Amino acid sequence: QELKLKMRKNEMDDAAMSAKISELKEDLSSVQDDIGTLNNRESVTVLNGEEENGDPKCAKVCSGTTGRTTTDWTDYPGSTGIYKKVDISGCGFVKIPTITTAIEGTSSHWEITGTSSVYNATPGSFSIYLAPNRANTRQAFARARSWNVEWIAVGFTC
Numbered sequence: 001q002e003l004k005l006k007m008r009k010n011e012m013d014d015a016a017m018s019a020k021i022s023e024l025k026e027d028l029s030s031v032q033d034d035i036g037t038l039n040n041r042e043s044v045t046v047l048n049g050e051e052e053n054g055d056p057k058c059a060k061v062c063s064g065t066t067g068r069t070t071t072d073w074t075d076y077p078g079s080t081g082i083y084k085k086v087d088i089s090g091c092g093f094v095k096i097p098t099i100t101t102a103i104e105g106t107s108s109h110w111e112i113t114g115t116s117s118v119y120n121a122t123p124g125s126f127s128i129y130l131a132p133n134r135a136n137t138r139q140a141f142a143r144a145r146s147w148n149v150e151w152i153a154v155g156f157t158c
Helices: 002-040 139-144
Strands: 059-065 082-087 098-104 125-132 148-156
Touching (some): 098 125
Antiparallel strands (some): 082 125
């Protein structure tokens, strides 16, 4: 009698295990379908750019900041302005991306010109030049007010 009970229990365990395996196979199939849908969806669309568009599947949005305490501004020679070359090589762009910039800080950055003017853009960097609407906007002035470049770039990685 005890042997029959053990056999019946094993049969029930096998049936429960088979049902669980079937359920997991269905879940896996559903997840694989979801992954396929996500892989086929273009979450970034670039209508046009500085160069001929790359592969739409390689469109990427990348953003960053030069940092409130780490931005190393350079005084522009022969002027009262400053500039910063921004490294975006970590984005992996292979073509010049479209870049949008803003200056963030604790004060006085509303008084400067050039905050959205991008110069010398390449797939790996760009520069920004700030001209003052006040006297003596030099690197020390900018550092004391935590000025930094915040940017968003949209481009292609292949």
